[in-house]
Amino acid sequence: MHRRRRVALAVRSDLAIEDQVTASGAxxxxxxxxxxxxxxxxxxxxxxxxxxxxxxRAGQLIEQGLAER
Structure with missing residues (x-):
């Protein structure tokens, strides 16, 4: 008998990764x-x-003066 591994998945953002690059807000x-x-x-x-x-994303925030490297 093979045991199935359980995996938990939680949604942490409704925005796609690509959309988060230029999103307003955290x-x-x-x-x-x-x-x-x-x-x-x-x-x-x-x-x-x-x-x-x-x-x-870091580049976007730096351009906006909201972050630095």
């Missing part, structure tokens, strides 16, 4: 950028997409 990407214990991200697929979006 986003899940912002929370991840400053989190003490951020979500572990893979090097490919969704993890790579999130890393790229976080980098572009």
């Amino acid at each position: 986003t899940w990407l912002d929370r991840q950028a400053v989190a003490r214990d951020p979500v572990a991200l893979g090097q490919a697929g969704f993890g790579a997409e999130v890393r790229d979006a976080m980098d572009r």
